[in-house]
Structures are given as structure tokens and as C-alpha cells.
Amino acid sequence: MLGKLLVMNMTAQRWRYIQEYSKEVFGQEDAHLSGLMQEAIANGLPSIAITADVGRLLMILASTTRGRLAIEVGTLGGYSGIWLARGLANAGRLITIELEDKHADFAQRQFELASVANRIEIKRGAALDVLPHLAEELEPGSVDVVFLDAVKSEYPQYWTLIRNLIAKGGIILADNALGSDTWHIDDESDPQRIAMDKFNRLVASDPEFEASIIPLRNGVLVGRRM
Numbered sequence: 402m403l404g405k406l407l408v409m410n411m412t413a414q415r416w417r418y419i420q421e422y423s424k425e426v427f428g429q430e431d432a433h434l435s436g437l438m439q440e441a442i443a444n445g446l447p448s449i450a451i452t453a454d455v456g457r458l459l460m461i462l463a464s465t466t467r468g469r470l471a472i473e474v475g476t477l478g479g480y481s482g483i484w485l486a487r488g489l490a491n492a493g494r495l496i497t498i499e500l501e502d503k504h505a506d507f508a509q510r511q512f513e514l515a516s517v518a519n520r521i522e523i524k525r526g527a528a529l530d531v532l533p534h535l536a537e538e539l540e541p542g543s544v545d546v547v548f549l550d551a552v553k554s555e556y557p558q559y560w561t562l563i564r565n566l567i568a569k570g571g572i573i574l575a576d577n578a579l580g581s582d583t584w585h586i587d588d589e590s591d592p593q594r595i596a597m598d599k600f601n602r603l604v605a606s607d608p609e610f611e612a613s614i615i616p617l618r619n620g621v622l623v624g625r626r627m
């Protein structure tokens with residue numbers, strides 16, 4: 402009953418207010434991060450980065466792990482990578498995967514400006530080509546944080562490739578768990594929605610993980626290996 406009432410009281414206008422409120426109260430950033438995406442867009446990169454309130458969430462959650470090694474799928478201009486790197490331990494490393502050289506080149510400059518370049522390695526290529534190599538090179542259970550933010554329809558495959566790398570106490574984070582600019586979780590016939598639903602259910606039903614969703618922006622899945 403309560404759930405039904407809450408849904409009935411939710412309007413598009415209220416939802417927009419909630420999103421803006423979250424950014425206003427929880428979206429403070431330093432001068433570099435606040436200008437990063439504007440510069441990225443001026444350089445021809447698409448405006449599809451996470452927002453600052455989501456970035457802070459990634460940083461906080463990363464800091465609850467041992468923070469030794471993180472993998473990000475989908476670098477873009479390095480915005481989320483900088484938030485993630487800031488949540489890791491002092492010597493913690495981030496491997497971030499990016500298909501487009503233009504995005505990777507821009508991100509590399511941003512990592513240098515943010516003084517985190519010595520802890521971040523950009524792997525260039527398609528995630529489905531890069532991840533199998535990482536799965537061979539890295540020890541199972543050696544990754545403390547995974548953040549998925551690339552091709553939504555590939556998330557179930559990313560999960561299959563990356564799951565065994567996640568340490569006990571490590572976390573999987575995934576953006577767009579509830580939608581994007583082009584589809585939402587209630588569009589039940591949309592192929593991207595179908596893939597995301599499959600991914601959400603794979604993580605939710607994994608006996609070694611506990612997971613839930615934070616309905617911030619496009620929804621962030623948070624799972625932890627128990």
C-alpha cells in the first residue's frame with residue numbers, strides 16, 4: 402500500500418526536482434572536476450558522464466573497500482575515473498577501459514591535471530576484447546571495485562567476465578541500472594532494458610553477492626561480495 406501511494410505521488414516534475422536537489426546538495430566538486438565535462442564537450446566528447454552526486458557516491462563506496470585495485474568499463478573524459486581513484490587507498494590503482502582514442506587521450510590529460518595519472522592505466526579497446534585478457538592476467542579475487550558504464554546491452558557479458566575477479570568485500574557498481582536518456586526500466590520491450598534487467602537479476606541472484614539499487618539519476622546498482 403505504501404509503495405503504491407509513493408508511486409501515485411511521484412510526478413515527472415517531482416522526479417526532476419529530486420534529481421536537481423541531489424545535485425545541489427550532494428554535488429559539490431573542485432574547480433578541475435566542475436570544468437572537466439564542459440571542456441570535454443568543447444573538444445567534441447559526448448555529454449554522457451555521471452553527475453557529481455553519483456561521483457561522490459562512487460568515491461564513498463570505493464573507500465569502504467580495501468581499495469587496492471579498481472576496474473572501470475567506459476572512461477569517456479576521465480570524470481568518473483577521478484572520483485573512483487580518490488576513493489581508493491593511497492597506492493590503489495585504477496584500470497579503465499575505453500574504445501575511443503579521442504576519449505582516452507582527453508582522459509589521460511585530465512588524470513595528469515588531477516595528479517592521479519600515476520595510479521590510472523587506460524586500456525584502449527572494446528571491453529569485450531580487453532576484459533578476457535584482464536581475467537587471465539589478474540588473480541581471481543584481486544579487484545576491490547568494478548564500475549560498469551559502457552555498452553548497456555553488454556553488461557551481462559561484462560558480469561560473466563569480471564565476476565570472479567571481485568574480492569570478498571569488493572563491490573560492483575553499475576550506472577544506468579534503471580534507464581538512460583533513451584530507455585527506462587519500464588520499457589519492457591526495449592533491447593537495452595532487457596539486457597539491463599538480465600544483468601540486474603544476475604547480480605541480485607548470485608549467491609556470493611548482496612546487491613541493491615540506488616535510484617539516483619539513472620540508477621546505480623551496488624553489489625558486494627559477502
Ligand SMILES: C[S@@+](CC[C@H](N)C(=O)[O-])C[C@H]1O[C@@H](n2cnc3c(N)ncnc32)[C@H](O)[C@@H]1O
Nearest residue numbers: 450451475476477480481499500527528550551
Ligand atoms: C557513458 S560513457 C562513460 C562515462 C564515464 N564513466 C564518466 O561518467 O565520466 C561510455 C564510454 O564508453 C565508451 N565505449 C563505448 N563502447 C565501448 C566498448 N565496447 N568498450 C569500451 N568502451 C566503450 C564510450 O566511448 C564512452 O566514452
